[in-house]
Amino acid sequence: MSHVEALMKAWLLDKFEGVKTLRIGDMADPVAGPGEVVLEVEFAALNPADRYLAEGQYPARPSLPHILGRDAVGVVSAAGKDVSDLRVGDRKVVLRGDVGVSRAGTLAQRVAAPVQSLVDVPAGWSREEAAGATLVYLTAYQALTQWGTLPPSVVLVTGASGGVGVATVQLASVMGHTVVGLSRSEEKRSRVRELGAAVALDPEDPQWPRRLKEQLPGRRVDLAVDNIGGELFAQVIETLGNNGRVSVVGRLAGPVPDFNTASLFFRRLRIGGVAVGAYTNAESRAAWREVVGLLAKKGSKPLVDRVFDFDQVPQAFERLARGPMGKVLVKVGG
Secondary structure, three states: OOOHHHEEEEEEEOOOOOHHHOEEEEEEOOOOOOOEEEEEEEEEEOOHHHHHHHOOOOOOOOOOOEOOOOEEEEEEEEEOOOOOOOOOOOEEEEOOOOEOOOEOOOOEOEEEEEHHHEEOOOOOOOHHHHHOOHHHHHHHHHHHHOOOOOOOOEEEEOOOOOHHHHHHHHHHHHOOOEEEEEOOOHHHHHHHHHHOOOEEEOOOOOOHHHHHHHHOOOOOEEEEEEOOOOOHHHHHHHHEEEEEEEEEOOOOOOOOOOOOHHHHOOOOOEEEEOOHHHOOHHHHHHHHHHHHHHHHHHOOOOOEEEEEEHHHHHHHHHHHHHOOOOEEEEEOOO
16 A cells, blocks of 8 residues: 555644644544544534633643544444454444544544444434534433433523534433523524423523523522533522532633622532543443433434535634534535
């Protein structure tokens, strides 16, 4: 094999100074180690975590140049030692793991991944729907379940139109909760209702906590799943009832200013971070099976916002920053 044939195109991060520094270049083809396969990437998906890692705001410090991308669907093109249950030509989805974090990710023509970090495309799902699903749905599932079994409750979701937001609205609805979604766009609020939210409000309306009380008289929020942070956080705390909980997923609006911890005292409120990296592989696989089963109950599927060509990765990250409705994908090949 010639040297040229052994190269692939990939988006490379040379320094932890943000996604704007990404460049497209050549990298050596990945090699499947023991228990690994190489996937020909068909579609990859973007996540806010990619941006955080690119900005040096993430615990992981992979060697540079690094290839971002944690989600993908692709076809097996090579298998390493000790791989007996996968064959060349099998289509697989990347489950949460080290791919795109401490090892090369999916914004490349090919990616090597451990077999244990791969799952099947769920029945009835398109490649595009599967490509961006695993990380956001595992995150949403952990956010909804980390406090133990929740009886039918009022669940508030901030950033309800984003990737994790959409997944949380869908899963919480199937679980039997009364879902309240926050989104700045009237069109997106309408979509959030279609996805299963009983109430959808504009977080930029200073009166939204009062409007929530009016629409759910006598009820308070039992669990808030917060993707936003920033100034909105204090208002979210205001809506919680006794023993209310907050699952903190993201901080798209930045740090929480002047937070008064006294707001937690008398209602015995609890705040907990969500980190799917804390799941073992077995826990990730079990959670994913639960997710797929829950979605199948209502025929719900992942929502794809837009698909960009491989040479448009910078524009895809711009779309992610502007607030998509669902997942932003990149068509790599296939």
